[in-house]
Amino acid sequence: MRHFTFCSVLQGKELEQLAGIVHRDATAAHSFLFQEGDPAHEVFNILDGTVKLYKSLPDGRTQITGFLFPGDFLGLSTKGDYSYSAEAVTDVRVCRFQKRDMTVMFKDYPKLVDRLLTIASDELAAAQEQMLLLGRKTAQERILSFLRIMSERAQRRGQPASPIHLSMSRADIADYLGLTIETVSRTLTKLKDKGVLKLPRPQEVILAAGYDLAAAAEGDA
Amino acid sequence: MRHFTFCSVLQGKELEQLAGIVHRDATAAHSFLFQEGDPAHEVFNILDGTVKLYKSLPDGRTQITGFLFPGDFLGLSTKGDYSYSAEAVTDVRVCRFQKRDMTVMFKDYPKLVDRLLTIASDELAAAQEQMLLLGRKTAQERILSFLRIMSERAQRRGQPASPIHLSMSRADIADYLGLTIETVSRTLTKLKDKGVLKLPRPQEVILAAGYDLAAAAEGDA
DNA sequence: CGAAGACTTGAAACCGGTCAACTGGAGTGG
DNA sequence: CCACTCCAGTTGACCGGTTTCAAGTCTTCG
Numbered sequence: 001m002r003h004f005t006f007c008s009v010l011q012g013k014e015l016e017q018l019a020g021i022v023h024r025d026a027t028a029a030h031s032f033l034f035q036e037g038d039p040a041h042e043v044f045n046i047l048d049g050t051v052k053l054y055k056s057l058p059d060g061r062t063q064i065t066g067f068l069f070p071g072d073f074l075g076l077s078t079k080g081d082y083s084y085s086a087e088a089v090t091d092v093r094v095c096r097f098q099k100r101d102m103t104v105m106f107k108d109y110p111k112l113v114d115r116l117l118t119i120a121s122d123e124l125a126a127a128q129e130q131m132l133l134l135g136r137k138t139a140q141e142r143i144l145s146f147l148r149i150m151s152e153r154a155q156r157r158g159q160p161a162s163p164i165h166l167s168m169s170r171a172d173i174a175d176y177l178g179l180t181i182e183t184v185s186r187t188l189t190k191l192k193d194k195g196v197l198k199l200p201r202p203q204e205v206i207l208a209a210g211y212d213l214a215a216a217a218e219g220d221a
Numbered sequence: 222m223r224h225f226t227f228c229s230v231l232q233g234k235e236l237e238q239l240a241g242i243v244h245r246d247a248t249a250a251h252s253f254l255f256q257e258g259d260p261a262h263e264v265f266n267i268l269d270g271t272v273k274l275y276k277s278l279p280d281g282r283t284q285i286t287g288f289l290f291p292g293d294f295l296g297l298s299t300k301g302d303y304s305y306s307a308e309a310v311t312d313v314r315v316c317r318f319q320k321r322d323m324t325v326m327f328k329d330y331p332k333l334v335d336r337l338l339t340i341a342s343d344e345l346a347a348a349q350e351q352m353l354l355l356g357r358k359t360a361q362e363r364i365l366s367f368l369r370i371m372s373e374r375a376q377r378r379g380q381p382a383s384p385i386h387l388s389m390s391r392a393d394i395a396d397y398l399g400l401t402i403e404t405v406s407r408t409l410t411k412l413k414d415k416g417v418l419k420l421p422r423p424q425e426v427i428l429a430a431g432y433d434l435a436a437a438a439e440g441d442a
Numbered sequence: 443c444g445a446a447g448a449c450t451t452g453a454a455a456c457c458g459g460t461c462a463a464c465t466g467g468a469g470t471g472g
Numbered sequence: 473c474c475a476c477t478c479c480a481g482t483t484g485a486c487c488g489g490t491t492t493c494a495a496g497t498c499t500t501c502g
Contacts, residue, residue, distance in 0.1 A: 057358075061440070077341050077345055078346075079338070120341040132278070139490070171448090181450095186490095188450095202450095391480075392480090401458075401459060401460080406481060409482095
């Protein structure tokens with residue numbers, strides 16, 4: 001299936017109707033799309049770049065709950081206030097629209113409801129998978145799971161499975177996997193020494209051909 | 222707000238219409254409602270008892286992603302196959318109906334769509350909170366967070382905030398918090414020795430009056 | 443070329459895990 | 473009625489993977 005964004009679909013079909021409803025916007029790396037506690041009346045669709053979602057404790061400890069890439073939605077299934085923060089990891093382009101306008105779209109395009117539920121279902125399944133990772137996997141399994149996730153999402157965007165380009169820092173990877181930056185770095189080095197992967201640059205991972213990433217990420221030797 | 226189940230609401234209003242659609246059922250403790258990989262065509266509403274949802278790794282390591290109590294839904298936002306297993310912790314009574322029948326209900330009761338999205342949104346927020354717990358909290362913070370969650374959910378069902386009745390075993394608590402049963406036990410003992418709580422029986426926790434559980438669960442001294 | 447920041451590497455400490463023994467209450471049967 | 477068994481929960485001693493603290497190295501960019 002071909003990769004596409006919600007916005008581009010809308011453009012093709014209902015451009016005039018949606019003029020003044022859908023807005024395009026650019027956001028610089030490290031700036032917020034919104035923060036925990038902000039009222040959630042906007043929905044975003046990522047056009048380009050990487051966004052991180054996270055929650056923090058009072059003393060600063062942080063857990064990244066997900067990364068967003070082109071085509072992904074943000075804020076769709078959020079009611080009331082945002083319960084997490086969204087920050088641009090790289091420079092980002094998004095399209096945004098008011099949630100109340102989406103209700104209007106529901107009436108005209110009832111299939112959107114189904115699509116929305118599918119997205120919510122996928123998000124929840126990913127969240128449960130991440131709980132398994134955070135609660136029960138070793139550092140090495142977490143790193144391999146992370147590489148697998150990044151590789152599969154790149155493929156869904158039409159990119160090759162390997163090399164994997166990591167647009168986020170070691171600190172972000174650590175905050176996503178519930179580890180420290182040192183453990184992330186050490187574990188990658190160990191995998192490199194084992195011949196599982198190559199690291200020509202810190203942000204580029206080349207997987208060894210024939211390595212069963214999925215099995216290794218689940219602890220199957 | 223008064224506690225009620227979806228089923229009881231339906232009963233009052235649309236009993237005849239739904240005859241043959243909604244079924245009541247009893248399930249013994251430790252038996253499955255469904256397992257990971259089963260096709261997801263049923264939706265459940267818990268009437269009585271406790272249910273656990275979990276995912277496992279090939280070697281048996283298990284992460285419980287949530288507990289369900291009377292009034293809670295199960296399978297609502299699941300598309301395709303279940304990506305997790307659901308098992309009765311205690312004897313359980315549920316009401317069940319086919320998801321395809323729910324689509325019919327959508328047409329007659331459009332507010333259900335909104336309610337559905339609210340449930341999905343709440344589930345996702347809880348999942349993110351749990352990721353923060355699993356990725357970044359200490360054993361003591363996890364136990365206190367757990368007690369807080371159990372207490373608040375009991376209150377939503379019209380029960381007092383304390384004493385807290387734990388219907389699940391130490392093993393289930395451990396699998397929910399990403400710990401071992403020994404650490405769960407030790408941490409509870411430590412909190413008892415500090416005077417934070419009393420443990421008249423393993424499944425009954427009495428919180429010290431005036432103790433700020435919410436703050437302690439987030440690491441505020 | 444120099445500075446700043448990201449990443450890596452090393453050594454030591456520590457929190458929670460592992461392994462093992464003990465306790466206590468519920469249920470059973472002599 | 474009491475001894476026995478069973479199993480969940482508790483407690484203790486030790487271990488080890490990950491964190492912490494502290495240097496190093498590499499890259500980028502002015």
